[in-house]
Amino acid sequence: MMEHLLLDVTDVSKRFGGIHALDSVGLKVPHGSIVGLIGPNGAGKTTFFNVITGLYPADSGMFLFDGKFYVPESVSEVTQSGLARTFQNIRLFGEMSVLENVMVGCHCRSSAGVIGAIFRFPSTKREERSIRDKSLQLLAYVGLSEYAAMEARNLSYGHQRRLEIARALATEPKLLALDEPAAGMNATEKLELRELLLRIRADGKTILLIEHDVSLVMGICDSLTVLDYGKVIASGKPADVRVHPEVIRAYLGQGAA
Amino acid sequence: MKGFRIVLKEALFNRLPRSAYLWIGIIALIILPWVVGASGGNYWVRVLDFALLYIVLALGLNVVVGFAGLLDLGYIAFYALGAYSFALLASPHLPQQFETIAAAFPEGMHFSPWIVAVFSIILAALFGIILGFPTLQLRGDYLAIVTLGFGEIIRIFMNNLDRPFNLTNGPKGITAIDPIQLFGISFAKPLDLGFIQIPGLYLVFYLFVLLAISVAIVCLHLQNSRIGRAWVAIREDEIAAKAMGINTRNMKLLAFAIGASFAGVAGVLFSAFQGFVSPESFTLWESIVVLAMVVLGGIGHIPGVILGAVLLAIFPEVLRGIAQPLQQALFGHVIIDVEIIRQLIYGLALILIMLYRPGGIWQKGGNNS
Numbered sequence: 001m002m003e004h005l006l007l008d009v010t011d012v013s014k015r016f017g018g019i020h021a022l023d024s025v026g027l028k029v030p031h032g033s034i035v036g037l038i039g040p041n042g043a044g045k046t047t048f049f050n051v052i053t054g055l056y057p058a059d060s061g062m063f064l065f066d067g068k069f070y071v072p073e074s075v076s077e078v079t080q081s082g083l084a085r086t087f088q089n090i091r092l093f094g095e096m097s098v099l100e101n102v103m104v105g106c107h108c109r110s111s112a113g114v115i116g117a118i119f120r121f122p123s124t125k126r127e128e129r130s131i132r133d134k135s136l137q138l139l140a141y142v143g144l145s146e147y148a149a150m151e152a153r154n155l156s157y158g159h160q161r162r163l164e165i166a167r168a169l170a171t172e173p174k175l176l177a178l179d180e181p182a183a184g185m186n187a188t189e190k191l192e193l194r195e196l197l198l199r200i201r202a203d204g205k206t207i208l209l210i211e212h213d214v215s216l217v218m219g220i221c222d223s224l225t226v227l228d229y230g231k232v233i234a235s236g237k238p239a240d241v242r243v244h245p246e247v248i249r250a251y252l253g254q255g256a257a
Numbered sequence: 258m259k260g261f262r263i264v265l266k267e268a269l270f271n272r273l274p275r276s277a278y279l280w281i282g283i284i285a286l287i288i289l290p291w292v293v294g295a296s297g298g299n300y301w302v303r304v305l306d307f308a309l310l311y312i313v314l315a316l317g318l319n320v321v322v323g324f325a326g327l328l329d330l331g332y333i334a335f336y337a338l339g340a341y342s343f344a345l346l347a348s349p350h351l352p353q354q355f356e357t358i359a360a361a362f363p364e365g366m367h368f369s370p371w372i373v374a375v376f377s378i379i380l381a382a383l384f385g386i387i388l389g390f391p392t393l394q395l396r397g398d399y400l401a402i403v404t405l406g407f408g409e410i411i412r413i414f415m416n417n418l419d420r421p422f423n424l425t426n427g428p429k430g431i432t433a434i435d436p437i438q439l440f441g442i443s444f445a446k447p448l449d450l451g452f453i454q455i456p457g458l459y460l461v462f463y464l465f466v467l468l469a470i471s472v473a474i475v476c477l478h479l480q481n482s483r484i485g486r487a488w489v490a491i492r493e494d495e496i497a498a499k500a501m502g503i504n505t506r507n508m509k510l511l512a513f514a515i516g517a518s519f520a521g522v523a524g525v526l527f528s529a530f531q532g533f534v535s536p537e538s539f540t541l542w543e544s545i546v547v548l549a550m551v552v553l554g555g556i557g558h559i560p561g562v563i564l565g566a567v568l569l570a571i572f573p574e575v576l577r578g579i580a581q582p583l584q585q586a587l588f589g590h591v592i593i594d595v596e597i598i599r600q601l602i603y604g605l606a607l608i609l610i611m612l613y614r615p616g617g618i619w620q621k622g623g624n625n626s
Contacts, residue, residue, distance in 0.1 A: 055496065079502035087500075093493035096486070104490045108502025110483050114511065117482035118475050128482070171502050 005064070006031045006175055006206045007052070007083070012061030014044075014051055014230075021047045022058075023230040027208075029175065034197065034207040036217040036238070039227035040250055045210045046088055048227070049179055053085050054078045066174055080108045084173035086164040088180045088210070094153035098144060098163055101152050102135035105170025135170060142166040142196060158189040165196070169205075176200065177208045182216055194220055218242065226250065286466055290459040301574075302458045306530065308570035309465035310523050313472050315550040315566040316559065317519025320476065322548065323557035324485060325512035326492025328401040330544050331388070331408025335517040337415060337539035338384060339377040339524020341425065344534045346373050347435040354423045370437055374525045381521030385513035393506055396495075408544050416536040430535025437461065437529040444530075461530055468526065469563075472519055476559050479515070488512055489557075553610055555617030564619050576602055 007029040014022040021044045029035045037045050050056045052063065054072035063070050065083060072078055079085075093101050110131055116124040139145050142162045147155060152163060161181050168176055181197075182190050194216055201207055211217045217224065218238045225235040228250040234241050241247055293301045314336060321329045345351055346368040352359035358366070392403050419427030436445035436457075444464065448455045479485045487508045490498040499505055528534045546569060554565020576599045584591050584598075593601075610618060 053500070075496070075499035076502050076504050079500055084502075085500055087497065091494045091497035091500075093490050093497065095493060096489055100486060100489075104486045104498070104503070105501050107483055107487055107490075112483045114479070114484060114515070117484045118478050120478055124482075131483070167501065 004030050006066060007208065008064040009052060010062045012048065012051055012063075013059045014047055014056060015059055020230050022051065025061075025227065025230070025232055027225050027232075027235075029206060029208055030222075032201065032204065032206055033222040034201055034209060034220050036221035036224040037208065037210045037227065038212070038214075038217055038224060042229075043227040043250075044230040045227055046179055047230075049085060049177055049210065052078075053083060053177065076108070079171050079173075082172070082174040083177060084168040084171045084175070085177040086161070086168050086179055086181060088183065090157075090160045090164060092152040092155075092160055092163060092167075094151065096152055097148065098150050098152050098155065099132075099135055099139065099148040101163055102138050102166050102170050103131050105138075105167040106131045106134060107171075109170075109172050138166045138169055141169070141199075143192070158185045158193075161185065161193070162196070165200075169200070173205065175206045175208060179210045180212060181209070182211055182213045190216060287463075290462045294456070294459065299456070299458055302456075302462060304571060304574045306458065306461050306465055308567050309462070309469045310527055310530075311547065311550060311570040312469040312563050312566040313465075313519055313523040314547045315554070315562050316469075316472050316476050317516045317523070318547050319516075319551050319557065319559070319562045320479070320488075320519070321512050321516035322551055323562065324480065324488040324492065325509060326488075327392075327509060327512060328397060328404070329513075329516070330401045330405040330541070330548065331411070332404070332516070332520060332547055333539045333541075333544040334408040334411035335381040335384060335520035336524040336527065336543070337411055337536075338381050339374075339521035340528035340534045340538070341415060341431075341524075342377045342380060342521075343368075343370060343373045343525040343528045344431040344434050345424075346376075347529070348431050348433050350426060350431045350433075367435055370435070370525055370529045371439075374522050377521035377525050378518040381517040381524075382514035385515075385517030386510050388517075389510040389513035393509060405541065405544075408539075408541060412536050412539050412541075415539070425536075428536060430533060430537070432533050434528055434532045434534065436532065437464065437526065439464065445532075465526070468522070473559060473563065480559065484508070484511065492557075549607060553607065553617060555620040558617065558619065558621040561617050561619035561621075565617065568618070572606070573599055573603055 005028050007027070009028075010026040012022050012025045013020070025044070025048055027035070027037065027048070037048065039045055047056065051058045051061070052072055054075045054077065058072065063072055065081060068081075070078070070081065093104060096104070110127050112124045112127055136145070136148065139148055142165055144159060144162055144166065147159065152160065155163060161184075165176070165178065165181065178197075182193055185193060190213060197207060197209070197220055209217065209221065221238055223236060224238050224241045226233050226241060226244070226247050228246075233246040233250060234244040236244075290302050290305065293305060314332070317335075318329065318332045321327050321332070346366055347370065349365055352362055352366055388404065388407050392400050395403060415425045416428055418425040419429075425431070436443055438444065442448055442460070444457050444460045446457055448457075448460055487498065487503045490501060490503060491505050491508060495505055527538075550565040550569045551562050552565075553569065554563065555561020577595060580595045580598045581591060584593070614620070
């Protein structure tokens with residue numbers, strides 16, 4: 001069973017002062033799947049993302065990624081190991097062009113140093129060309145080719161979210177962790193996003209998804225984990241989770257259950 | 258206005274092939290000191306020489322402040338390190354003070370400025386990293402305060418290291434520093450080519466032009482590289498930069514080190530050119546002037562930074578030249594002291610430019626004023 005899991009996190013706890021933001025949270029993400037992490041506002045979803053990607057230090061927990069134990073301490077090292085993320089509040093490099101944003105994503109898969117950058121050796125030039133080509137391909141992949149030269153901050157909201165995904169893909173992740181990618185999108189954009197996510201999965205990537213949009217989550221996720229007040233209250237196939245009494249209580253209130 | 262700009266651009270750039278502009282530029286730079294020297298005298302050629310050193314300084318600071326977004330108010334300290342390195346290694350000061358050194362160098366200490374330049378690149382880069390390490394977690398105002406302190410510490414050391422043993426000669430500074438030499442040609446006296454004599458100041462100008470162009474090319478190459486993109490990413494959003502797998506610590510230290518090394522080289526040439534250094538040349542005011550060149554010209558934009566450096570290096574000298582005659586012509590006598598009026602107009606110009614062009618005179622992308 002173990003070898004089929006890309007991410008296996010158990011017993012993660014995180015306190016902020018007196019608040020137990022995460023209380024023994026566990027999550028398993030099998031290779032090639034789309035796993036959804038849902039829950040009401042303030043349930044601890046983003047905190048969980050921040051902990052597994054090394055942005056916040058965990059108080060406790062076991063972290064297994066791609067068959068190796070790791071301690072999420074450094075965001076950049078987590079990304080280098082193949083776990084890339086996007087942010088709920090979009091964090092693009094606003095004054096850089098759309099293409100440059102993706103090129104930054106290629107940073108950890110390229111190697112030119114200062115000397116190479118200054119003297120532009122043939123090998124540096126070759127690497128630079130391949131970074132550019134790869135980034136242009138990724139822009140085409142998410143459908144942003146026509147905006148390549150535009151400053152990222154001038155993109156529409158939905159396009160900014162897609163650019164974040166392209167940028168994360170540029171780091172060549174095994175696991176793509178998306179924090180509410182559909183937030184602020186209209187119905188058409190959500191449909192396009194759904195297609196994009198399915199395509200990414202079909203191309204061999206695994207996706208961990210925080211999302212509020214229930215229809216999107218139910219439609220594409222292979223399994224769901226539901227958080228409420230920092231605890232896992234249900235986990236399993238979308239159809240089962242949907243009718244779980246705890247989930248209904250968390251979303252609709254005590255009386256509904 | 259926009260239509261006019263386009264017409265102007267067409268007229269300037271689309272009529273001739275690019276190589277023609279390159280040649281026009283080269284010829285213009287070759288004859289510039291002769292024209293300036295003939296019309297304004299050597300004083301103005303010196304002003305030009307210093308303007309070129311300021312270009313190197315501003316480009317170096319632009320790496321730290323413009324690219325990586327790290328506000329550094331103590332930048333001039335690295336200039337001081339370079340200047341004092343050469344002053345100590347190529348003047349009679351150390352042999353006079355320490356017998357062992359005098360014994361080791363019976364002919365006096367005369368290190369080549371080029372060897373010292375390499376040495377100061379390493380030394381300044383090292384100090385850049387030393388400054389960078391404790392400040393890695395700091396941003397904005399807090400970083401500015403620490404770097405300001407660092408700059409002052411270096412200056413105060415230079416000012417006080419004449420006791421208990423005389424290393425820097427304190428506020429009196431170090432004199433009789435060797436002039437710049439290249440292939441046995443001294444830049445302190447005219448070069449006789451047989452048909453023409455090139456004054457030393459003009460030689461210095463040519464050398465500094467080459468230096469400034471090389472530094473500009475290095476900056477341009479860095480900007481359009483994996484390293485430069487990582488710096489800008491850190492400036493724009495440090496957490497997102499980390500999430501792209503960028504080792505932000507190393508990249509920030511690298512920015513400090515590279516910026517510092519440019520200042521180190523400029524410092525060596527400054528001290529060789531001037532023949533004299535003292536702590537007075539490395540005050541906080543100098544750091545602020547270089548920062549003003551970067552911000553005013555167009556932060557993060559190399560041509561803008563060069564323009565800013567040239568303008569702010571030359572403008573005060575122009576004011577110095579016209580303030581007195583202008584007052585005399587208008588009022589018959591000097592009402593306000595020239596130095597005061599110079600500072601006033603200088604400050605006013607800075608305020609006006611920042612009000613009307615907050616992104617700098619020549620910012621990235623051009624027309625977005």
